[in-house]
Each structure stands twice: as C-alpha cells, then as structure tokens.
Amino acid sequence: MKRFFYKNSLLFQLFFIVILSANAQQTYHLTHKLSDEERALMQTREYKFNETPAPTGDIRAIAEWESMEGAIVAYDGGFGIPLSMISAVSQDVTLYVFVAGAAEENTVTNTFQSNGVNLSNVVFIHQDPNSWWARDYSPWPIVINEETVAMVDFPYNRPRPNDDNVPFIMGGELGVDVYGMNVTHAGGNFMCDGYGTAVSTDLVYEENTSMTPAQIDAKFQNYLGIDNYFVTNDPQDDYIKHVDCWGKFLDVDKILITQVPESDYRYEDYEAIANFFANQNCSWGYPYEVIRVQAADFNSSDINPYTNSFIINNKVYVPQSGSNLDDDALAVYEEAMPGYEIVGVYSTGWYNTDAVHCRIHGVANRQMLHIKHTPYNGLVDYQSAFDIEAKVYTYGSDVNLASGYPKLHYSINDGEWQTVDMTLSSGNTYTAQITGISETDTTKYYIEAKNTNNTESKLPVMGSEDPFVFHHNTTSDVSDVTFDNAINLYPNVNNGNFDLTTPYxxxxxxxxxxxxxxxYQTNITDTETHIMSGINNSGLYFVKIEQEGYQTFRKIIIK
Incomplete structure (x- = not known):
C-alpha cells in the first residue's frame, strides 16, 4: 500500500486564510522574491513540518538529465514560460498543470488549443497555486534500492501553503511514496548528479539555523543518498542565493559556471567557484570539466540567466533575452552537450535570478533504466584489453531488461563502432571486454540498455555523440623514459598559455x-615553444607530445 505523508492540514488551512487576507486587496502577482507581507509572515508564522522516517535501503537522488515521464507547471494568471515551450514539452512528456479549478482549467485548455499544446499529454490538477515557481516547491525524485521511484518533500522557504502542498499532491497523482525531510529549502538551490553528489549555496545553512552543517549533511544522506554535499558561497550576490542562477550540472563530470567580466565586482567570487570545482573530483573519480558561459557586467542592464536552463529527455531549453550574448550561450551548450537538442527560449520575462529552470520541474520516469558504471577516462596505463563492468537496473514492477541487452559499443582511433553483448556475472552486474588495443590508441566507448517497455538508456547519455574516451601512458622502455624526462611544460597550472621544452x-x-x-593541436617547430591554446574553460586537460616516434602525456590545469 502506498504511503502519502501529509503536512498539518488544519495549520495550512488557517495559514492560507492569513495569506489570502494579507493579499486580498493586492492585485499584483507574487514575485520570486519575498514580498514585505510575506517577509513579515515568515517572522511570525507558526509552522510545523511533519517529518517522516527516512526511506530505508539504498537511496539515490535522480539527476535532471535522467529519463523523465513528465513536467510540472503552475498557472497563476500565466505560466511564467512561453506557451511555445509548453507546447514543445507537451509533445514529449505528460504535463501536470496546476490550476485553481474547473473555470481556470477551461481557460487554460482554450489557450493550449490555440498554441499547439498536445492536450492528450496534459493532466490538470485542481490546486490553486500561489505562484508559478514550480522548481522551488516541487518534490525531489529519488529511487529506493534501485527499483522504486519515490519523492522527497521539504518545508518550502516561502509562506505559500498551496505551493508547499504540491509534493504530496503529486505523490497521490503518481501513486508513489513521499518522504518528508525537515530541512527548509527550495528546488532552485539544489542540484545533484545521480551518483550521490549535490550542490547548494550556504542559504541552506542560513535557513536552518537550528541544525549544524553536519546535521544537515546527515539529513541529505539519509533522505536523498547524498554522500558528497558541496555547500558554497553565492557568487551572484543577489537576494535569491540559488545555485541554478550561476551553476548547473550538465553531466556527472561536467559543470557549467557563469563567467563575468573582470570589471564586475563579483569577478573574483565567480573565478573562485570555478577554480574550486576544477580542483574537485566528480563522482567518477577525476576532476570536473568546468565550462564557462559569459554574462554581462553587473552594472549592465543585460539579462543573461544562461545556467537557468531546463534539461528534459535529450533536450535543453536555454533562456534567451535578446542579449548579444545569447548566441554564444547556445554555442557553449552545443559544444558541452553534443547530441542534445539545444532550444533557445526567448522571453522578456526572464531575470538574472529567475528564468526557465525556476518555473518548471521534471517528473522522473517510474519505469526508467539506470546504468551505473565508473568509466576509464583520460590517461590510463596501457593494457591490450580492458574489462568494462556496469550495473544495470530496471525500475517498476513487471519491467525487465530486454533480451540481448546491455551492449557495449566501442571505437578505436575513431574507427567503426564495434558492439559486444555484455554478460551477466552476478546480480545486476554485467561485463564485457574491449580488445585489440595498441599502445598509441585512443579508445571511445558507451553502454546501451533497453527494457521490455522499449525504454532505452545509454551511458554517457548521448552514446556515440559524447562517449567515454581514454588514452595510454606508454613510457615503458629506456628510450621512452629518456624522451619523457626531456619534456618540460611550465606552468602546469595556467590560463591556457604555457611554455613547452622538447628534445627535438x-x-x-x-x-x-x-x-x-x-x-587544440599544433605542430612543434622548435625545441622551445610558447603555446597559446585559446582554451578558457577551467579544468583538467591532457597534453600529448609526439616526436620522432615517441609520445608522452602531461596533465595541466587551466584556471
């Protein structure tokens, strides 16, 4: 029997009356920022969140780029996002649309019909939303024991009771368990990678002063399976303090960070955040690739909320404001996320603290596939064959792995892709081998799975478009070692420019x-070479030097 954990409904009813009374003579739309009336209510309200026991078993918070079956939006005189985007999303997944009641549903239905929304993929839910910031108050999806999708609720950091009730309403709609974690929060200030790592700003500490950081970490571990919780300062230095206003996980090993001009007083803070992540290992055990997207100076009136994008099922919706930086932002996404469809979403209603991501929230696919694998990456010791091991999980009852799956696909030196069926070794663990590798080869690979509902999954998500890649360290005999010792690269921590000394x-x-x-690639024409790579993104890079039949690698960090 499914369990639905409700908040104190009487308290919410009384509190909602207060909200209505406070706003009865107001005609304006609630803002993302707390109004003066709400700020006063936050100081005086009596609010008791009924925390539930944490889920038991192995808990995993689901990442935004994993398979989604739906999206949540809320109508509050509008949706806050263009109808063209709502129409596009409705072609792919179910839209759960919160409206005040039957009359409003009729109004929205007519609007949807006029704007190409796929009404067969629309589910209306009658619960008058206080605002359209679905990201901030919607539940966070988790999976328990890699088989059952559930949700985690939390006290919303706004005194908006109807919004705060959305998690358990969605739990009832979907028939999934909802767990209550008593940490005041907002969805825009939480991002995770699906492997136990998450990021928030220190707003989470400011809004939960009754708990120590260690106690907050324990909550996130117990309810969400977060073992590595990065809590950072807020380089944006604005009222909202949400991580999605300046940063975004694009994959387990990729993080997008806003970049501002040196003239901006926040420049050093943004660079410090970028450098922090460039020096951290991702959940796969190697440093993050830190990707930068340019924003205008703080004193400019330009609107550039490019990290506030929405990823759903191989598409990325990126806010566009008419800025001359818009096209560059789309190009950054296209380069960082090959294979995804990058969709620019223009609106005059975006702010640097509030755009696409804030106003829509994904609903995890209850019958998704999950492939868990720690990849070979970058420079690895040479072997003639590499064993590839992955765990593959199918979610939902009566759903199994399709016959002939999972499969390992690999390519050596950009040759044709070869496919090998992976073999079940134990439990959910499958293995296969990449063979025929020589010492100078570059190998690419990805894993593919399919279930009996024809749901497909790849790791990495885009498969051959953005595979795992590794090279080899081959300094084995005396002459190789002599060559390697004669190479000098300085400094190895640099801004993309460095000096290279070689024996030939x-x-x-x-x-x-x-x-x-x-x-980047260039010919060496002297024993002393000054390299100006033009690479601006902070992160770890590998430098390959080839001379007279020898080759070696160096690691550099670009800041």
Missing amino acids: NTGRMTIFGADGKLL
Whole structure:
C-alpha cells in the first residue's frame, strides 16, 4: 500500500486564510522574491513540518538529465514560460498543470488549443497555486534500492501553503511514496548528479539555523543518498542565493559556471567557484570539466540567466533575452552537450535570478533504466584489453531488461563502432571486454540498455555523440623514459598559455579535455615553444607530445 505523508492540514488551512487576507486587496502577482507581507509572515508564522522516517535501503537522488515521464507547471494568471515551450514539452512528456479549478482549467485548455499544446499529454490538477515557481516547491525524485521511484518533500522557504502542498499532491497523482525531510529549502538551490553528489549555496545553512552543517549533511544522506554535499558561497550576490542562477550540472563530470567580466565586482567570487570545482573530483573519480558561459557586467542592464536552463529527455531549453550574448550561450551548450537538442527560449520575462529552470520541474520516469558504471577516462596505463563492468537496473514492477541487452559499443582511433553483448556475472552486474588495443590508441566507448517497455538508456547519455574516451601512458622502455624526462611544460597550472621544452624541433602537440575531446593541436617547430591554446574553460586537460616516434602525456590545469 502506498504511503502519502501529509503536512498539518488544519495549520495550512488557517495559514492560507492569513495569506489570502494579507493579499486580498493586492492585485499584483507574487514575485520570486519575498514580498514585505510575506517577509513579515515568515517572522511570525507558526509552522510545523511533519517529518517522516527516512526511506530505508539504498537511496539515490535522480539527476535532471535522467529519463523523465513528465513536467510540472503552475498557472497563476500565466505560466511564467512561453506557451511555445509548453507546447514543445507537451509533445514529449505528460504535463501536470496546476490550476485553481474547473473555470481556470477551461481557460487554460482554450489557450493550449490555440498554441499547439498536445492536450492528450496534459493532466490538470485542481490546486490553486500561489505562484508559478514550480522548481522551488516541487518534490525531489529519488529511487529506493534501485527499483522504486519515490519523492522527497521539504518545508518550502516561502509562506505559500498551496505551493508547499504540491509534493504530496503529486505523490497521490503518481501513486508513489513521499518522504518528508525537515530541512527548509527550495528546488532552485539544489542540484545533484545521480551518483550521490549535490550542490547548494550556504542559504541552506542560513535557513536552518537550528541544525549544524553536519546535521544537515546527515539529513541529505539519509533522505536523498547524498554522500558528497558541496555547500558554497553565492557568487551572484543577489537576494535569491540559488545555485541554478550561476551553476548547473550538465553531466556527472561536467559543470557549467557563469563567467563575468573582470570589471564586475563579483569577478573574483565567480573565478573562485570555478577554480574550486576544477580542483574537485566528480563522482567518477577525476576532476570536473568546468565550462564557462559569459554574462554581462553587473552594472549592465543585460539579462543573461544562461545556467537557468531546463534539461528534459535529450533536450535543453536555454533562456534567451535578446542579449548579444545569447548566441554564444547556445554555442557553449552545443559544444558541452553534443547530441542534445539545444532550444533557445526567448522571453522578456526572464531575470538574472529567475528564468526557465525556476518555473518548471521534471517528473522522473517510474519505469526508467539506470546504468551505473565508473568509466576509464583520460590517461590510463596501457593494457591490450580492458574489462568494462556496469550495473544495470530496471525500475517498476513487471519491467525487465530486454533480451540481448546491455551492449557495449566501442571505437578505436575513431574507427567503426564495434558492439559486444555484455554478460551477466552476478546480480545486476554485467561485463564485457574491449580488445585489440595498441599502445598509441585512443579508445571511445558507451553502454546501451533497453527494457521490455522499449525504454532505452545509454551511458554517457548521448552514446556515440559524447562517449567515454581514454588514452595510454606508454613510457615503458629506456628510450621512452629518456624522451619523457626531456619534456618540460611550465606552468602546469595556467590560463591556457604555457611554455613547452622538447628534445627535438619537430613533432606535434595536442590538448584533450578530461572527456577525451580534442581541443587544440599544433605542430612543434622548435625545441622551445610558447603555446597559446585559446582554451578558457577551467579544468583538467591532457597534453600529448609526439616526436620522432615517441609520445608522452602531461596533465595541466587551466584556471
């Protein structure tokens, strides 16, 4: 029997009356920022959140780029996002639309019909929303024991009771368990990678002063399976203090961070955040690739909320404001997320503290597939064959792995893709082998699975478009070691420019990203070479030097 954990309904009813009374003579739409009336209510309200026991078993918070079956939006005189985007999303997944009642449903239905929304994919829920910021108050999806999707609720950091009730309403709508974690929060200030790492700003500490950071960490571990919780300062220095206003996980090993001009008083704070993540290992055990997207100076009137994008099922909706930086932002996403469809969403209603991501929330696919694997990446010791091991899980009752899956796909030196069926070794663990590798090869690979409902999953998400990539360290005999020792690269922590000393005056130097992507290549024509790579994104990179039949690698960090 499903369990639905309700908040104190009488208290919410009384509190909602207070809200209505406070706003009865107001005609304006609630803002993302607390109004003066709400700020006063936050100081005086008596609010008791009924925390539930934490889920038992292995808990995993689901990442935004994992399979979604729906999206939540709320109508409050509008949706806060263009109808063109709502129409596009409705073609792919179910839209759960919160409206005040039957009359409003009729109004919205007519609007949807006029704007190409797929009404067969629309579910209306009668619960008058206090606001349209669905990201901030919607439940966070988790999976228990890699088999059952559930949700985590939390006290919303706004005195908006109807919004705060959305999690358990969605639990009832979907028939999934909802767990209550008593940590005041907002969805825009939480992002996770699906492997136990999450990020928030220190707003989470400011709004939960009755708990120590260690106690908050324990809550996140117990309810969400977060073992590595990065709590950072807020480089944006604005009222909202939400991580999605300046940063975004694009994958387990990729993080997008806003970049501002040096003239901006926040420049050093943004650079410190970017450098912090460039020096942290992702959940796969190697440093993050830190990708930068440019924003205008603080004193400019430009609107550039580019990290406030929405990822859903191989599409990325990126806010556009008419800025001359819009096209560059789309190009950053296209380069960082090959294979995804990057969709620009223009609106005059975006703010640097509030855009696409704030106003819509994904609903995790209850019958998704999850592939868990720690990849080979970058520079690895040479072997003629590599064993690939992955755990593959199917969610939902009566759903199994399709026959012939999972499969391992690999390519050596950009040759044709080869496919190998993976073999069940134990439990949910499957293995296969990449063979035929020589010492100078570059190998790419990905894993593919499918279930009996024809749901497909790949790791990495885009498969051959953005595979795992690794190279080899081959300094084994005496001459190789002599060559390697004669290479000098300085400084190894740099801004993309560095000096290279080599034993020969001919050859080639190549720079690869942490994901194995070739980013820069030049011929060596002297034993002393000054390299100006033009690479601006902070992170770990691999430098390959080839001369006279020898090759070696160096690691550099660009800040």
